[in-house]
Each structure stands twice: as C-alpha cells, then as structure tokens.
Amino acid sequence: MSTAPTPTAGVRPRVRTGSSYRLTDRIGLGLAWFLGLLFCAIAAAIVIYFLIEGIRYLRPSLLVTNPAAAASESQTGGFLDPMLGTFIIAVMSMAIALPVGVALAVWLSEFGRPTALARVAESTIEMMAGEPAVVLALFGLALFELPALGFLSQTTNGVVLGQSFFAAAALLALVGLPMVVASVREGLQAIPSHVREASYALGKSKVATIRRVLLPTARPSVITGTMLGVGRVIGDTAIVLLLLGGTLTFQSANSVPVLGLLRGTGDTLTGYIYYNAPTGDGNQPDKAYAAAFVLMLMVLALNVGVDLVVSRSRKAVRWS
Amino acid sequence: MELRKPPPVRRLTGNERITTPIVTAPPVLPTPPETNGNGHHPPASFLGPPRRPAPTSIAIDRMQVENLSVSYGDKPAVKSVSLPIRQGEVLALIGPSGCGKTTLLRSLNRLTELTRGASFSGRITLDGVDLASMEATLLRRRVTMVFQQPNPFPMSVFDNVAYVLREQASRRPRKAAIRGAVNDALARAGLLDEVADNLDHPALRLSGGQQQRLCIARALAADPEVLLLDEPCSALDPVSTRLIEELIIKLREDVAVVIVTHNLQQAYRVADYVAFMYLGELVEYGSAQKMFGSPAQQRTRDYVGGAFG
Numbered sequence: 001m002s003t004a005p006t007p008t009a010g011v012r013p014r015v016r017t018g019s020s021y022r023l024t025d026r027i028g029l030g031l032a033w034f035l036g037l038l039f040c041a042i043a044a045a046i047v048i049y050f051l052i053e054g055i056r057y058l059r060p061s062l063l064v065t066n067p068a069a070a071a072s073e074s075q076t077g078g079f080l081d082p083m084l085g086t087f088i089i090a091v092m093s094m095a096i097a098l099p100v101g102v103a104l105a106v107w108l109s110e111f112g113r114p115t116a117l118a119r120v121a122e123s124t125i126e127m128m129a130g131e132p133a134v135v136l137a138l139f140g141l142a143l144f145e146l147p148a149l150g151f152l153s154q155t156t157n158g159v160v161l162g163q164s165f166f167a168a169a170a171l172l173a174l175v176g177l178p179m180v181v182a183s184v185r186e187g188l189q190a191i192p193s194h195v196r197e198a199s200y201a202l203g204k205s206k207v208a209t210i211r212r213v214l215l216p217t218a219r220p221s222v223i224t225g226t227m228l229g230v231g232r233v234i235g236d237t238a239i240v241l242l243l244l245g246g247t248l249t250f251q252s253a254n255s256v257p258v259l260g261l262l263r264g265t266g267d268t269l270t271g272y273i274y275y276n277a278p279t280g281d282g283n284q285p286d287k288a289y290a291a292a293f294v295l296m297l298m299v300l301a302l303n304v305g306v307d308l309v310v311s312r313s314r315k316a317v318r319w320s
Numbered sequence: 321m322e323l324r325k326p327p328p329v330r331r332l333t334g335n336e337r338i339t340t341p342i343v344t345a346p347p348v349l350p351t352p353p354e355t356n357g358n359g360h361h362p363p364a365s366f367l368g369p370p371r372r373p374a375p376t377s378i379a380i381d382r383m384q385v386e387n388l389s390v391s392y393g394d395k396p397a398v399k400s401v402s403l404p405i406r407q408g409e410v411l412a413l414i415g416p417s418g419c420g421k422t423t424l425l426r427s428l429n430r431l432t433e434l435t436r437g438a439s440f441s442g443r444i445t446l447d448g449v450d451l452a453s454m455e456a457t458l459l460r461r462r463v464t465m466v467f468q469q470p471n472p473f474p475m476s477v478f479d480n481v482a483y484v485l486r487e488q489a490s491r492r493p494r495k496a497a498i499r500g501a502v503n504d505a506l507a508r509a510g511l512l513d514e515v516a517d518n519l520d521h522p523a524l525r526l527s528g529g530q531q532q533r534l535c536i537a538r539a540l541a542a543d544p545e546v547l548l549l550d551e552p553c554s555a556l557d558p559v560s561t562r563l564i565e566e567l568i569i570k571l572r573e574d575v576a577v578v579i580v581t582h583n584l585q586q587a588y589r590v591a592d593y594v595a596f597m598y599l600g601e602l603v604e605y606g607s608a609q610k611m612f613g614s615p616a617q618q619r620t621r622d623y624v625g626g627a628f629g
Contacts, residue, residue: 197434198465202483316524319471
C-alpha cells in the first residue's frame with residue numbers, strides 16, 4: 001500500500017494480504033472455490049452432455065409426429081403430443097396458480113390479518129413447496145376418483161378414472177403456487193412503505209393502491225414467479241404419470257373438441273422421457289435424449305427469461 | 321463467545337511528518353447578482369443572506385388543531401398541541417428528530433391512523449368540520465401530502481399526475497379528457513416546461529428534484545386546500561431546494577402550506593409562522609419574525625441559536 005514506514009509493528013494492524021490469512025481461513029476459502037467450481041462443472045457437464053446427445057438424435061420429424069408403440073426405433077415416431085401436453089399443462093396449471101397465488105401474496109403482504117390465520121397460511125404454503133409431488137399425486141387420484149368429480153375425467157363402466165388434464169393441472173397448480181406466492185410477496189415487500197402512503201395521501205383507497213400502484217410495480221415479480229412456477233410444473237413427472245395417465249398420445253374422453261381432450265388423458269415430455277428411458281417400458285433412449293434436450297431448452301429459456309426480467313426491473317424501478 | 325481485546329489506542333511516535341496549515345484569508349463568497357437579466361436566479365449555493373418572503377395580504381383560518389395528543393402504544397409522540405393553520409401563510413414545524421413534528425403533520429390528513437397501535441385524543445377541524453367525521457379518502461384529497469423521499473409511482477410522468485384524477489372504481493376517463501388538468505398541475509408545480517415533451521417517459525427517470533416537483537404536482541392535481549410537506553428538500557441538492565422553496569412561497573396564496581423541516585435556514589426562508597416542538601410538546605408558536613428574532617422561550621432561543629438539536 002504505502003511506502004511510509006510503519007511506526008511500530010504491534011500498533012497498527014497490518015493490511016491483510018492473501019497469504020496472511022489463518023490456515024483455517026485459507027482452507028475454507030479453498031473449499032468454497034472448489035465447491036463453487038465443482039457445481040459449475042456438474043451443471044455444464046449435464047448441459048453439454050444433453051446438447052451433444054440431443055443434437056445427435058433430434059430431428060425435425062420428431063417434433064411433428066406422434067409417438068407409437070413399436071419395437072424398432074424407426075417406427076416409434078416422435079413426441080408431438082407430449083410436447084403439446086407440456087404446453088397445455090403449463091398453461092392450465094398457471095391459469096389456476098397465478099390468480100390464486102397473486103391474491104394470496106397480496107393478502108399476506110398487504111393485509112395479513114387475522115395474524116394467526118396468515119401465519120398458518122404462510123407455513124402451509126411453505127409446507128406445500130416441500131411436499132413430494134408423488135404424495136400430492138396420490139391424493140389427487142383419490143380426490144378425482146370421487147363420483148362427484150367424474151365430470152372432470154372419464155367414466156368407464158360406472159368407474160371414474162380420475163385421470164385427465166383437469167386433474168393433473170389442478171394438482172400441478174399446487175406445485176407452482178408456492179413459487180408464485182413467494183416471488184410476488186417478495187416483490188410487494190420490496191416496495192417502500194412511503195410509496196403506499198403517497199397513494200393513500202392522495203385520497204386513494206387500499207384496493208385502488210394495490211391495483212394501480214403496487215401490483216403494476218410488482219409486475220416483474222409476478223412474471224418471475226410465473227416463470228419459476230412453469231419451470232416446476234413442466235419438470236414434474238409423478239403427477240403426470242398418475243393423474244394424466246401417461247398415455248403417450250391424447251386420448252379424448254369424447255368427441256367434444258376441446259373439453260373432450262382436456263377430460264381425456266395424455267402425456268408430457270417428462271412422462272415421455274420416463275417411458276423411453278433405458279429402464280422404461282418404451283426403451284428408446286435416443287428419443288428420450290432428444291425429448292430431454294427439448295425440455296432442457298425450455299427450462300433454460302425460462303431461467304434466462306427470469307434473469308432478464310429481474311435485471312431489467314432492478315434498473316427501472318428504484319427509489320432513493 | 322469471548323470478548324475481543326479492544327484495539328490499541330493509536331499514539332504518536334514522534335516520527336510523523338507534520339504539515340503546518342497555510343494561513344489564508346477567509347474565503348470571500350461572491351455576492352449574489354440580483355437577477356442576470358433574463359429572470360434566472362443564481363443557484364442557491366451562492367445565496368448570501370436568506371430572503372424573507374414578504375407577508376401576504378390575506379390569511380384565512382382553514383384548520384384548527386385543538387389539544388391533539390397522539391401516542392404509539394404507550395409512547396406519547398404528540399402531547400396536547402393546539403395551533404391554527406391558515407391559508408396565505410406557510411407554517412413551518414421545526415424541532416429536533418423525534419419531537420413529534422412528523423406525527424403532527426401526518427395527523428392532519430389522518431395518515432397516523434394507518435400505523436398500528438396509534439391512539440389519539442383531541443380534535444382537528446377543517447373549515448369547522450371535525451376530521452374524524454369525514455371519510456378518510458375524501459379528506460386526503462383535500463389535504464394532500466408530499467414525502468421526504470421523492471416517490472413517484474413507477475409509471476409515466478403523465479400517469480403519475482393522472483392517477484389522482486382518475487376515479488377509483490368506475491370507468492377511467494380518457495387521456496384527452498384529463499390532459500388539461502394534468503398540464504395545469506404540472507405548471508403549478510413549475511415542472512411543465514421541463515417535461516412537456518416527454519410526458520410519456522417513466523417518472524423514475526427524472527432527476528431527484530424533478531421527481532419531488534412531480535410529487536408536488538401530483539399532490540396539487542387533487543386541487544387540495546391544504547398541502548403538507550414532510551421535509552421535502554432533505555434528499556435534494558441546493559438548486560432543487562431553491563426551486564421548491566420558491567414554489568412553496570408561490571403556492572401559499574391558494575393553499576394552506578404546512579412544512580416540516582430540520583433545516584432552520586429553510587424555515588427562515590419560507591415560513592410566515594413557525595411552531596417549535598420539543599419532546600412532543602409545542603414549545604412555542606409565533607410569526608417567523610418573532611421566533612427567529614426574539615423568541616419568548618429559552619428552549620426556542622437555544623434551538624434556534626444552535627445550542628442543541
């Protein structure tokens with residue numbers, strides 16, 4: 001640092017350089033570096049592996065043909081229906097999770113009363129985030145097999161099947177919900193209280209303030225939460241297999257155009273990968289790799305989207 | 321956890337280099353030019369003695385605070401304060417931090433009741449009507465407020481002002497229908513010339529001083545009768561402060577202005593009446609002339625003279 005001589009070595013604390021840290025600190029620092037690089041390497045390895053495998057097996061024809069049960073690779077077709085299924089499931093479950101999640105987040109952040117109820121709701125949502133999907137799926141199956149909910153799925157010989165896009169989307173909404181609630185809540189709480197008061201001080205009601213000021217301000221968080229929720233939903237396998245049927249292609253319940261499809265069973269990319277994995281029933285690893293590559297691209301795109309939204313909002317909305 | 325030894329006291333060892341300060345004449349401040357021909361005022365940093373606003377001809381009693389006490393939980397913040405608020409005069413609330421001046425200000429548009437655990441006694445009237453009997457949203461359109469931090473909403477400049485004019489639940493008026501009122505409010509806040517060409521730009525892109533004047537424009541758009549300012553210049557540079565102070569003096573004819581300030585010079589520059597608060601009590605209330613010239617109370621004399629605070 002400076003060339004001036006230090007008066008007495010013991011009086012002034014020396015400026016720390018790398019080599020003057022204690023041994024334990026140096027070991028800790030090295031470990032942190034090692035683990036950080038290790039996880040980067042693992043993530044990169046997964047991406048690169050599927051990039052190579054995916055590009056090797058992915059053909060445009062896979063995206064436009066339907067899967068078929070056959071023994072040879074050339075006859076098993078592509079994964080058009082599972083891909084569409086992934087989109088349908090993502091849209092349907094978010095159509096449920098987004099309004100419910102935003103409403104919950106607004107209530108928790110802006111009202112939070114009665115306090116005891118808010119506390120319970122908060123920990124319930126946290127618990128749900130940690131709930132294994134297969135447990136939710138089992139519960140969903142028991143729920144949608146009820147005769148009263150038969151209109152949401154197929155009924156054969158008086159037995160309610162309980163498997164449909166409706167059933168899967170309803171349970172997957174529970175998987176996406178905690179992400180939406182957490183993100184929107186965080187976004188609302190990041191707004192300084194004087195911004196709320198500025199709106200009240202202009203004679204605006206609480207509802208008008210939430211609708212016109214707080215939610216527009218928290219829009220980046222709503223988008224982030226939705227994207228994270230979609231990421232969770234399209235990555236789920238257990239609920240898809242149990243509640244969507246995992247039937248590779250769409251099996252409409254009846255001939256009604258859209259409702260019949262949604263009441264029927266289908267599959268998503270995750271179910272397709274499960275089926276075609278080397279240990280699965282289909283055992284077409286090439287197809288599984290190609291589908292996994294497509295799914296991974298979707299999730300990566302979502303993550304990049306989240307990063308973009310977050311960094312842009314950080315620049316745009318900032319009070320001193 | 322074991323306590324660490326305190327750092328050793330640094331002592332001079334005798335071999336430091338010592339520099340002797342060069343004695344110079346005290347800096348000569350440039351005298352402010354009166355005006356430089358085209359109506360521009362010199363920046364505030366060149367101000368010599370603070371200007372006193374000339375008293376206005378009219379002064380109408382608008383609000384009356386009677387025996388107001390506010391406490392948060394069991395901690396009293398304002399203790400039985402009574403004072404009038406008049407249109408045509410600027411009232412400055414001064415006093416050290418935590419003396420209750422902001423709480424008093426926030427009571428004037430019932431913002432204090434949003435704080436959990438706040439309790440009140442006494443009464444405040446606006447044109448003879450008790451605030452407690454009015455609907456809060458209607459009251460707050462008549463008594464609007466500007467905060468310490470510039471806090472425009474993250475929308476366009478136009479929408480910030482239009483927000484006040486748009487009805488809460490029914491259909492929103494079209495942009496063209498409120499354009500006149502928005503421009504009017506921006507003009508009253510002295511901001512129109514600067515933002516006329518980019519009303520659609522995000523308000524948070526403006527400079528701090530412009531943001532604060534936008535907040536004043538927003539508060540004026542409701543066409544209030546009383547304007548409350550909570551240390552509006554404490555986050556701003558001297559030039560913006562100067563602009564806002566001139567604005568306050570201009571506005572006092574149409575609205576009753578109450579300003580909370582830490583800055584005694586500012587109180588001296590803008591206020592016609594000054595209320596000095598200390599530990600929740602109103603120590604002294606009087607004209608600025610009297611409060612800064614010959615205050616009756618020893619505590620006021622000490623505070624204004626800089627003995628504490």
